[in-house]
Amino acid sequence: MSESREGGCQCGEVRYRLESAPLALVVCHCTECQRQSGSAFGMSLIVPEQSFKLTAAKPKSFTRMADxxxxxxxxxCENCGTRIYHNPAAMPGSVNIKPGTLDDTSWLSPNLHAWTQHRQPWVEVPEDIPSFDMQPGS
Ligand SMILES: [Zn+2]
Ligand SMILES: [Zn+2]
Structure with a gap:
């Protein structure tokens, strides 16, 4: 991936640019990701912090405790509520973009599924990529 990628929230107030290749794309089936997305799972595009640049309004944030x-x-986004990214203290130097906010999502291809013990039963996890019952590495 040589060109930069751009994305933003639903209302367009928050915009960002990704200036280098991502490190990994994780699909997470944990209950927090289901609640946050209001859907069956969450996705985290892990990118180096220095290659992620906000280009429009500064978003809001809150902090929660992870498992x-x-x-x-x-x-x-303060205006429309779209979740843009997560910055976990456990992963210094990188941020997890919510990749559904990218303008072009056609290139996304997950590397890993996490917390499959909470997977909704109709979601199929492909067998050709790694999957973990819980947090990988725990
Ligand atoms: Zn917005
Ligand atoms: Zn999760």
Missing amino acids: SGKTVECVF
């Missing part, structure tokens, strides 16, 4: 016992800063 790891470390904090996660959750960043969203």
Whole structure:
């Protein structure tokens, strides 16, 4: 991926640019991701922090405690509420973009499924990529 990628919230107030290749795309079936997305799972596009640039309005954030016992800063548009990215204290130097906010999502291809113990039964996890019952590495 040489060109930059752009994305933003539903109302267009928050915009960002991704200036380098992402490190990984994780599909997470945990209950927090289901609640946050209001859907069956969440996706996290893990990118180096220095390659992620906000280009329009500064979003709002709140901080919650993750299962790891470390904090996660959750960043969203103040106007429309779209979640833009997460900044977990457990992963210094990277941020997790919510990749459904990218203008072009056609290139996204998950590398890993996490927390499949909470997977909704109709969601099929492909067998050719790694999947974990819980948090990978825990
Ligand atoms: Zn917005
Ligand atoms: Zn999750």
